[in-house]
Amino acid sequence: MSIKQWKDRVEQWGRFELALSGPSGGNPYRDVRLIATFQYKNRRLEPEGFYDGDGTYKIRFMPDEPGVWRFVTRSSCSELDGIAGEFLCVAPSAGNHGPVRVKNRYYFEYEDGTRYMPFGTTCYHWTHLGNEELEEHTLASLANSPFNKVRMCLLPTRDMKPPQIAFAGTCPEDIDKTRFNPSFFAHLERRIEDLQRLGIEADLILFHPYDKGHWGFDNMEPEEDCFYLRYVIARLAAYRNVWWSLSNEYDFNKFKTVADWDRLIQFVQQCDPYQHLRSIHNGTKMYKSSTLYDYTKSWITHQSIQHWDAALTTNWREAAAKPIVIDEISYEGNSSRRWGNISGLEMVHRFWEGFSRGGFVAHGESFIDRETRAWISFGGLMYGESAERIAFLRRIMEEAPEDWIQAGEDGTYKLIYLGNYQPAYRYVELAEDAAFRAELIDIWNMTITPLEPVFQGKSKVRLPGKPYMALRLQKV
Amino acid sequence: MSIKQWKDRVEQWGRFELALSGPSGGNPYRDVRLIATFQYKNRRLEPEGFYDGDGTYKIRFMPDEPGVWRFVTRSSCSELDGIAGEFLCVAPSAGNHGPVRVKNRYYFEYEDGTRYMPFGTTCYHWTHLGNEELEEHTLASLANSPFNKVRMCLLPTRDMKPPQIAFAGTCPEDIDKTRFNPSFFAHLERRIEDLQRLGIEADLILFHPYDKGHWGFDNMEPEEDCFYLRYVIARLAAYRNVWWSLSNEYDFNKFKTVADWDRLIQFVQQCDPYQHLRSIHNGTKMYKSSTLYDYTKSWITHQSIQHWDAALTTNWREAAAKPIVIDEISYEGNSSRRWGNISGLEMVHRFWEGFSRGGFVAHGESFIDRETRAWISFGGLMYGESAERIAFLRRIMEEAPEDWIQAGEDGTYKLIYLGNYQPAYRYVELAEDAAFRAELIDIWNMTITPLEPVFQGKSKVRLPGKPYMALRLQKV
Numbered sequence: 038m039s040i041k042q043w044k045d046r047v048e049q050w051g052r053f054e055l056a057l058s059g060p061s062g063g064n065p066y067r068d069v070r071l072i073a074t075f076q077y078k079n080r081r082l083e084p085e086g087f088y089d090g091d092g093t094y095k096i097r098f099m100p101d102e103p104g105v106w107r108f109v110t111r112s113s114c115s116e117l118d119g120i121a122g123e124f125l126c127v128a129p130s131a132g133n134h135g136p137v138r139v140k141n142r143y144y145f146e147y148e149d150g151t152r153y154m155p156f157g158t159t160c161y162h163w164t165h166l167g168n169e170e171l172e173e174h175t176l177a178s179l180a181n182s183p184f185n186k187v188r189m190c191l192l193p194t195r196d197m198k199p200p201q202i203a204f205a206g207t208c209p210e211d212i213d214k215t216r217f218n219p220s221f222f223a224h225l226e227r228r229i230e231d232l233q234r235l236g237i238e239a240d241l242i243l244f245h246p247y248d249k250g251h252w253g254f255d256n257m258e259p260e261e262d263c264f265y266l267r268y269v270i271a272r273l274a275a276y277r278n279v280w281w282s283l284s285n286e287y288d289f290n291k292f293k294t295v296a297d298w299d300r301l302i303q304f305v306q307q308c309d310p311y312q313h314l315r316s317i318h319n320g321t322k323m324y325k326s327s328t329l330y331d332y333t334k335s336w337i338t339h340q341s342i343q344h345w346d347a348a349l350t351t352n353w354r355e356a357a358a359k360p361i362v363i364d365e366i367s368y369e370g371n372s373s374r375r376w377g378n379i380s381g382l383e384m385v386h387r388f389w390e391g392f393s394r395g396g397f398v399a400h401g402e403s404f405i406d407r408e409t410r411a412w413i414s415f416g417g418l419m420y421g422e423s424a425e426r427i428a429f430l431r432r433i434m435e436e437a438p439e440d441w442i443q444a445g446e447d448g449t450y451k452l453i454y455l456g457n458y459q460p461a462y463r464y465v466e467l468a469e470d471a472a473f474r475a476e477l478i479d480i481w482n483m484t485i486t487p488l489e490p491v492f493q494g495k496s497k498v499r500l501p502g503k504p505y506m507a508l509r510l511q512k513v
Numbered sequence: 514m515s516i517k518q519w520k521d522r523v524e525q526w527g528r529f530e531l532a533l534s535g536p537s538g539g540n541p542y543r544d545v546r547l548i549a550t551f552q553y554k555n556r557r558l559e560p561e562g563f564y565d566g567d568g569t570y571k572i573r574f575m576p577d578e579p580g581v582w583r584f585v586t587r588s589s590c591s592e593l594d595g596i597a598g599e600f601l602c603v604a605p606s607a608g609n610h611g612p613v614r615v616k617n618r619y620y621f622e623y624e625d626g627t628r629y630m631p632f633g634t635t636c637y638h639w640t641h642l643g644n645e646e647l648e649e650h651t652l653a654s655l656a657n658s659p660f661n662k663v664r665m666c667l668l669p670t671r672d673m674k675p676p677q678i679a680f681a682g683t684c685p686e687d688i689d690k691t692r693f694n695p696s697f698f699a700h701l702e703r704r705i706e707d708l709q710r711l712g713i714e715a716d717l718i719l720f721h722p723y724d725k726g727h728w729g730f731d732n733m734e735p736e737e738d739c740f741y742l743r744y745v746i747a748r749l750a751a752y753r754n755v756w757w758s759l760s761n762e763y764d765f766n767k768f769k770t771v772a773d774w775d776r777l778i779q780f781v782q783q784c785d786p787y788q789h790l791r792s793i794h795n796g797t798k799m800y801k802s803s804t805l806y807d808y809t810k811s812w813i814t815h816q817s818i819q820h821w822d823a824a825l826t827t828n829w830r831e832a833a834a835k836p837i838v839i840d841e842i843s844y845e846g847n848s849s850r851r852w853g854n855i856s857g858l859e860m861v862h863r864f865w866e867g868f869s870r871g872g873f874v875a876h877g878e879s880f881i882d883r884e885t886r887a888w889i890s891f892g893g894l895m896y897g898e899s900a901e902r903i904a905f906l907r908r909i910m911e912e913a914p915e916d917w918i919q920a921g922e923d924g925t926y927k928l929i930y931l932g933n934y935q936p937a938y939r940y941v942e943l944a945e946d947a948a949f950r951a952e953l954i955d956i957w958n959m960t961i962t963p964l965e966p967v968f969q970g971k972s973k974v975r976l977p978g979k980p981y982m983a984l985r986l987q988k989v
Contacts, residue, residue: 371937371978380980383933406937457859461847461882502847504856 045124050135050148050277053098053124055108059116061092066216066268070113071096077106077126082310086110086117087271090219097275099311100126101135101148136277136313137238139338141440142358143395152439155362156431157186157240157399161285163416164228165193167200171409175416176231182419183428184400186238188282188364191225191269192254194247202252203265209252214261222272233278240280240364243269243305246290246320256292263304270308279313281305282341282364286320287330299334306336316341318364332357347391347398354395354442361396363387368413369421370403377403377411381422382481382505386456388423388430389480389507393454395442400427429483433509451510454480459502469494471512478507485509521600526611526624526753529574529600531584535592537568542692542744546589547572553582553602558786562586562593563747566695573751575787576602577611577624612753612789613714615814617916618834619871628915631838632907633662633716633875637761639892640704641669643676647885651892652707658895659904660876662714664758664840667701667745668730670723678728679741685728690737698748709754716756716840719745719781722766722796732768739780746784755789757781758817758840762796763806775810782812792817794840808833823867823874830871830918837872839863844889845897846879853879853887857898858957858981862932864899864906865956865983869930871918876903905959909985927986930956935978945970947988954983961985 047053059069071086073096086096094117100106109121129135135148137155145153163175179187193199201207201224205216229239243266248255257265273279283302284290298317305315318341319329332340333356340353343365353361368377369384379387384400391398402412402421409417437444437452444450448468455463467473475488475498488498491513498508523529535545547562549572562572570593576582585597605611611624613631621629639651655663669675677683677700681692705715719742724731733741749755759778760766774793781791794817795805808816809832816829819841829837844853845860855863860876867874878888878897885893913920913928920926924944931939943949951964951974964974967989974984 371935371976373936373938373940375934378934378936378978380933380935383980404937457856458851458854459847459856460849460854461880462849464849500847502854504859 046127047100047124048127048133049103049129050099050101050133051126051129052275053100053106054275055086055096055098055110055120055122056089057086057094057096057110057117057120058092059088059094059112059114064215065094067264068113069094069117071110071117072112073098073108073110075100075106075108077102077104084274084310085267085271085308086112087268088217088219097272099136099275099277100124101311102126103128132234132236133277136311137280139314139360143354143360143442144439145339145360152435153185154431154434155186155238155397155399156183156427157188157362157364157397158182158184159188159365159368159399159401159413160416161188161190161242161245161414162193162197162199163187163189164225165190165197165199165202166415171415171417172228174409174418176228176235178412178416178419179232179237180235182424183431184424185236186240186280186399187232188240188242188285188399190242190245190285192243192245192248193252194245195249195251196247203269212252214253214257215264217268226272226276229273229276229279233276238278238280239276240282241269241273242282242285242318244284244287244290244301246284246286255290259297259300262301266301266305267308270305274309274311274313277311281309281313281315283315283317285318286343287317289320295330298330299336302334302336314338316362319343329353332359345387347387347396348394350391350394350396361391362399363391363396364399365401366391366398368401368403369423370405370411372403372405372411374403377401377413381426384421384423385426385430385480386505388427389454390456392430392434393452393507400424426481426483430480433478433507449512451508453508455500455504455506455508457504459504459506460500461502462497462499463508465492465496465498465508465510467492467494467496467510473510474513476509476511477501478509480505480507522603523576523600524603524609525579525605526575526577526609527602527605528751529576529582530751531562531572531574531586531596531598532565533562533570533572533586533593533596534568535570535588535590540691541570543740544589545570545593547586547593548588549574549584549586551576551582551584553578553580560750560786561743561747561784562588563744564693564695573748575612575751575753576600577787578602579604608710608712609753612787613756615790615836619830619836619918620915621815621836628911629661630907630910631662631714631873631875632659632903633664633838633840633873634658634660635664635841635844635875635877635889636892637664637666637718637721637890638669638673638675639663639665640701641666641673641675641678642891647891647893648704650885650894652711654888654892654895655708655713656711658900659907660900661712662716662756662875663708664716664718664761664875666718666721666761668719668721668724669728670721671725671727672723679745688728690729690733691740693744702748702752705749705752705755709752714754714756715752716758717745717749718758718761718794720760720763720766720777722760722762731766735773735776738777742777742781743784746781750785750787750789753787757785757789757791759791759793761794762819763793765796771806774806775812778810778812790814792838795819805829808835821863823863823870823872826867826870826872837867839867839872839874841877842867842874844877844879845899846881846887848879848881848887850879853877853889857902860897860899861902861906861956862981864903865930866932868906868910869928869983876900902957902959906956909954909983912987925988927984929984929986931976931980931982931984933980935980935982936976937978938973938975939984941968941972941974941984941986943968943970943972943986949986950989952985952987953977954985955979956981956983
C-alpha cells in the first residue's frame with residue numbers, strides 16, 4: 038500500500054480529484070473496479086472511480102465538511118488499490134453554497150442554509166451539437182436571465198447527428214455500450230462547471246424516450262442501464278450543482294415499466310454518495326393528471342411535473358408533501374405543436390399561478406423561425422417576452438417569507454394572484470396584531486403600486502378590476 | 514255537455530286559450546281538476562287547465578299542426594266539464610319557428626327545421642323586482658345583444674323582498690303553498706312573450722338552492738313540488754320559447770338527492786304535452802367535473818353544465834351524446850367572487866374554446882359598481898366588452914355547417930381556435946377534391962383576414978404567431 042500526501046486545498050462542496058495511472062488494455066470501463074473511502078472524523082463516503090481513457094483512472098469527491106479528509110482506494114487492479122492520502126477541505130468561496138436540498142417539505146435550500154427557489158428553464162441538447170459559439174451564446178443568455186436551473190439531456194435523440202456521445206462510437210452502427218467517451222464527458226463537465234459559476238443547477242436528464250430504436254438507449258438491458266448510471270454518477274456526482282432527473286416523459290417509453298423506473302431511481306439513490314435531488318418527469322397528455330408518477334415514493338425528492346395547469350399545484354401539494362417543480366408547463370413560442378406555442382403573457386400567468394400556490398414553475402422557449410433554433414432544444418438566444426417578467430417575479434419571491442403559503446394562512450404575509458379574474462375588491466384575513474401595507478402588482482407591466490390605507494385584521498382591499506394583477510400584503 | 518264554436522284562428526305554435534267561469538270558493542287551485550283533450554286527425558294532446566283567480570279557469574294549448582283542432586274538457590267540477598269546441602290552426606307568422614328541439618345529437622333546431630344555436634345569457638331575477646323600467650332596459654339590452662336564450666328563475670332568493678311571488682302571500686310568514694298568485698304569473702307570461710317577440714328562449718329555472726330556510730321553497734314536500742310544477746306547466750308550457758331547467762346548482766340543495774331530481778324531471782316530462790327541452794344545472798366546485806349530473810339519462814335533453822374549462826367540451830361529447838350548453842362558465846365583471854370577475858377577453862376566449870369544440874357557451878355579467886346592479890341578477894344594462902365579440906362569433910357560427918365538428922373531421926370545413934397558443938404554422942387535413950380559402954380571425958379585434966393561397970388536401974397554413982386567433986377554412 039502506497040501512501041501519498043496531497044497538498045491540495047479543496048473548498049467545501051468543491052471537487053477533489055485523484056488521477057491514477059492504470060491498465061489501458063482490454064475494456065477498463067467494464068473490467069476494472071475502483072472505489073475510494075473518504076473519511077473525516079466519523080463521516081465516511083465511498084465514491085466510485087472511473088476510467089477516463091488513455092490509461093488514466095480518476096476518483097472525484099465532494100467534501101461536505103471543512104477539515105482534513107483522508108482517503109484510501111480499493112480496486113480489482115493492484116496498481117490502483119490501496120492508494121491513500123489526505124487533503125484539506127477549506128471554507129467555501131463566495132457563491133458556493135453547496136448542493137440544493139429539500140427544506141420544510143415544499144421548499145429548497147442550499148446545504149449552507151441559503152434559500153434556493155428553482156426558476157428553471159430547459160435546453161435539452163445545448164451541449165450536444167459540438168458548436169462552441171452556440172454554447173457560449175447559451176451561457177451568456179442564461180447569465181442575463183432569471184434562470185437558476187437548466188434541464189439538459191445526456192443522451193441524443195433519434196434526429197440528431199452529434200459529433201460525440203456518452204458512449205464509444207458516433208453512429209448507431211458503431212456504438213459500443215460497454216465503453217464510454219471520456220471526451221464527451223469532459224466537455225459536458227466543463228459546461229456543468231460553467232453553469233455552476235453562474236449559480237445554475239444542472240438538472241440532468243439521464244434517459245428520454247426520443248430514441249425510438251435509433252440509438253437503442255431507451256431500450257437497454259437492465260445491466261446496461263446500471264453500467265451507464267454508475268459511470269455517470271462516478272463522473273458527475275461530485276459537481277455540487279447536479280440534479281438527477283431519471284427520465285423525461287418516462288411514460289412515453291414503452292420499453293420500461295414504472296417498476297423499472299423505481300428500480301433505476303433506487304439504483305441512483307444507492308450509488309450517489311451525496312444524495313443529489315432525484316425525480317422523474319411525466320409526459321402523458323397533460324389532462325390526465327392521474328398518470329403522474331407517485332411522488333410519495335421515498336426515493337423521490339421532489340415532484341417534477343409536466344402539466345399545463347399550474348392551478349393544480351394546490352392538489353399536488355396535498356397529494357405528496359414534496360416540492361412541486363412544474364418543469365414543463367408548455368413553452369413560449371410559435372411551434373406548430375401545442376406544447377410549444379403559448380404567448381409570453383400566458384407563460385408569465387402560469388408562473389404566477391404556480392408560485393402563488395406554493396409551487397415552482399419552469400420556463401422554456403420554442404420559436405421556430407429565428408436566428409437560432411428552439412431554445413428548449415439547443416439553447417442559443419431567447420426571443421420571448423416572458424423571461425424579463427419571470428425575473429420580476431423572482432425579485433418578488435425573494436422578498437417573500439420562506440414559506441409564503443404558511444405565512445398566507447397565518448395572515449402575516451399575503452401574495453394573492455388574481456390571474457384572469459378582475460374583482461373590484463377582495464377581502465383578506467390579516468393578522469390582528471400588525472399593520473400591513475398593500476401593493477398592487479401588474480405582472481406584465483412589472484409595476485408595484487402602493488395601495489392606501491394601512492390594513493389590519495380582516496380587510497376589504499379595493500382593486501382596479503383588471504386582469505393579470507397580484508396583491509401583496511406585507512407587515513409595515 | 515255544452516258545445517261551443519271558437520272562431521279564433523291560432524297560428525301554429527301559437528297559443529290557444531280557453532277561459533271558463535267556475536267556482537271561486539274553497540281552494541280552487543287544489544280542489545278543482547281540469548284537463549282538455551285537443552285533437553287534430555289522429556294527434557291528441559291533453560294539457561291541464563289552471564285556476565287563474567276570480568272564478569276564472571283557463572286551458573292553454575299550443576297546436577303544432579295547421580288545420581281544425583277539436584277539444585273537449587274534463588273536470589271534477591260539472592261547470593267546467595264537457596266544454597267542447599274547435600279552432601283553426603293556421604301557418605305560423607314570420608319569426609315563429611316553433612319550439613327548439615335537439616337535432617343530430619349535439620345540435621338544436623326549431624321545430625320548423627330552422628337552425629338554432631343557443632347564445633345564452635343569464636338574468637336570474639329580472640322579472641322579480643316589480644321595476645317595469647328596469648325590465649324594459651333589460652329587454653332593450655337583450656334586443657341589442659347576440660343573446661337568444663335567457664336563464665331566469667321562477668322563485669325568489671333568500672335575500673329578496675319581491676312585491677309578489679309565484680305562491681299566494683308576499684313574505685315567508687304568510688306564504689300559502691296550496692295557492693298561487695295569478696298576478697305574478699301574468700306578469701311573468703308577459704315577459705316570456707316579450708322574449709318570444711325578440712326571438713329569445715326562456716330557460717326557466719324551476720328550483721334553486723338560494724333559499725336556505727327563508728321561503729322554504731327548496732325544501733318542500735314531494736306533493737308540494739309536484740303541485741307547483743303542475744301549475745307552472747299548465748300555465749307556461751303553451752309558450753313555445755320555454756325550456757325547463759329543473760334546478761340551478763342542484764347539488765347545493767342539501768334537502769334533495771339525485772333520485773329526487775330524477776323523479777321531478779320525469780314528472781315534468783310526463784306533464785308537459787309539448788316536451789320542451791329539459792335539463793338540470795350543476796353547481797359543484799367547478800374542478801370536480803365528475804359530479805356533473807349523468808346526462809345520459811333518457812329524460813334529459815341536453816347537458817346544462819357549469820364549468821370554467823370549455824376545453825372539456827370534447828370530453829362531455831364523449832360522455833353523453835347530447836348537446837352541450839355551458840350555461841355558466843364564470844361571468845365577466847368585477848365581483849369579489851371568483852365566478853363573477855373574469856375579463857371580457859377571457860369570456861370571449863371561453864366562448865371560442867367551447868364553440869370550436871362543438872359546444873354552446875353562455876354569457877353572464879357581474880359588475881358590482883355600476884348604474885344598474887349585476888346583469889346576472891336583475892338584468893338592466895350590460896357594461897362588459899364580451900357581448901359584441903360574442904355577436905361576432907355568432908355571425909361566424911351562422912356561416913358554419915350545421916355539424917361543424919363532423920365537417921372538420923371530414924375536411925370539408927375547419928374552424929380551428931388557437932386560444933392562448935400562437936403557432937407559426939398549422940397543418941390542416943382538407944378534402945382532396947375541393948379548393949379551400951383560409952381566413953385568419955382575430956377574436957378580440959373582430960377582423961377576418963384572408964390568407965393566401967388557396968389550399969387543398971393536407972396543407973401547411975402559416976400563422977402570425979399571435980394568441981387569440983382562429984383559423985377558418987371554407988370551400989371556395
